Amino acid sequence: MKKDLLGMTIEELKQFATEMGEKPFRGKQLFVWINRGVQSFDEMTDLPLAFRQRLAEEACMGHVRVIDMQIDESDGTRKFLFGLGGDDDSGAQEAVESVFMKYKYGNTLCVSSQIGCRMGCSFCASALGGFVRNLTAGERASRVLMAEKTTGERINHIVIMGMGEPFDNYENVSQFLRLLHDPDGKNMSYRNMTVSTSGIIPMIERFGTDFPQAGLAISLHRLGNEDRSRLMPVNKKYPVDDLLSAAKAYTEKTGRRITFEYALIRGENDRDEDVTLIIRKLRGMLCHVNLIPLNKVAETGLEGSSRNRAEEIAQVLNESGISATVRRELGTGIDGACGQLRLRNKK
Ligand code: SAH
16 A cells, blocks of 8 residues: 555655655655645656656555535535545445535535544434544545545635544544644634534543634533433533533633534424523523534434524524524535434445
8 A cells, every 4th residue: 555645744744755765855845735735746846756756656645536526506515425545446445425515704624533433422324333433634634635626616614523523533633633724735724623522521621722723613412411411422421511611611711712513303402491401501601502403314213493493592592692593504405414424335
């Protein structure tokens, strides 16, 4: 297998260049070309020809390919199916989805952190197939480059909200954020990156220290401890009240507003008493509540609340001093919306 240079930091590439018998600064040149999205080593015109030829034999820039792309014509959302691993076209061993969304303020790519997921949330399609493996920083970076190439558009924002739990793969996710931020790479501001977690408390603390400028979203969904444990097993280890304390500490440390995601499930967490509990527990926190009527995942048997009920809840929250909106739902026509990404093997 050829060595995959995509996803490597400048330091790692300098090391690599040295191992190839080249001067370390070649590593930086490699980094710049790779993150500009060139397709072949031939295009790296400031590298010596002999080095380029050896690179072509021994290395590659990502194993990721676009296998399929679906477009939701109503809103321009595109769902990519990327194949990972293996250099041939015989069908991917593994495939992972990413969703490209257009917003007024720019284009966002929703990137997965893992293939499958081990969190086991009862309402989410990503939990159904179990966990396969972590995605590397390079696999994520190449999806960004491929999505830009395929759509012909620049990606301005990254949200790590696809399949998987990013804080269950912290090292790879943080390397990816650093790559995006690198001035010699995409030079993306940390402010344009958001990571969403189901609530792994120690990692929330670490994230606040490592990336105080990046955005943090927490999938909350229920405020009652036992109710939340039924929906989200992670709550048994990290109970919701501790989670809220960690969230509060994060906002105090970073000065950044936290986003709470709340998927509205009909009759389950959208009743008046649920809304009262939200108000009681979140009032006074530097936060925003993102209400999302649950998207359909056939196997779960759960129903989303109506758009009207969602708007009503948003209004009650706002009147109580808690900033809340109903998320504009993109990509439902192509099963590309939150919680609808699932494992797919060979096409
Ligand atoms: N594991 C992380 C990252 C996944 S982000 C996390 O839990 O935050 C995906 C978001 O979609 C999460 O907020 C998740 O709770 C939410 N979600 C899962 N299933 C959903 C569904 N069927 N409808 C709407 N949102 C869903």
